Amino acid sequence: MQKPLNVKREGVDTLIVARDFAGPRVHVWQAFTHAALLKRWLLGPNGWQMQHCRVDARRGGSYEWSWRNPQTGDVLGITGVYHQVKPLRVMVDRQSFHLGDGGGEMGDQTRNAVTFEDRSDGGTRVTTRIVYPDAATRELVLMQDMPAGMEASYRRLDQFLATLRHKTAAELAVPRHPESPSQKTALRERQGGL
Secondary structure, eight states: OOOOOEEEEETTTEEEEEEEESSOHHHHHHHHHOHHHHTTTOOOSTTOEEEEEEEOOSTTOEEEEEEEOTTTOOEEEEEEEEEEEETTTEEEEEEEEEETTTTEEOSSOEEEEEEEEEOTTSOEEEEEEEEOSSHHHHHHHHHTTHHHHHHHHHHHHHHHHHTTTTOOGGGGOOOOOTTOHHHHHHHHHHTTOO
């Protein structure tokens, strides 16, 4: 069992969220960057269902995720644009939250940097640095217990990664798009080309 995520405040508007996973960096990276894999674990709090998941993990690419709570009818969406992607190492993006089916934006965008680091035990540490528009927004997110939703999803990711222990990256059977520079780079890196 992995330790729960570690959340700490930095400065007046930033959160640092760190979590260790018992899986190699290539598996964790793919779980974060491929829609077919994200749909298996990025479900947020219990009771929510992912409705839509699209990811184009490359510089200038974007992502869209949306969830619905069937008991309440509430809908939440997240969209973002990648500003930097170094396969298997880091993703930097700007992200917006949307409430309801109308897609109305909830506050200003956050700036996020997600790093992936090897651990000495063969696992991976994922560290997410989230810069909010101001201190009040950061505190609101903490009051609404966003870390609990992240941890619920990360526990699902733990379970998913456990099913991959003996698989190579090639065996994950994620869709490949040869025209995508980030996927070409990731493939070269897995083959020892970087």
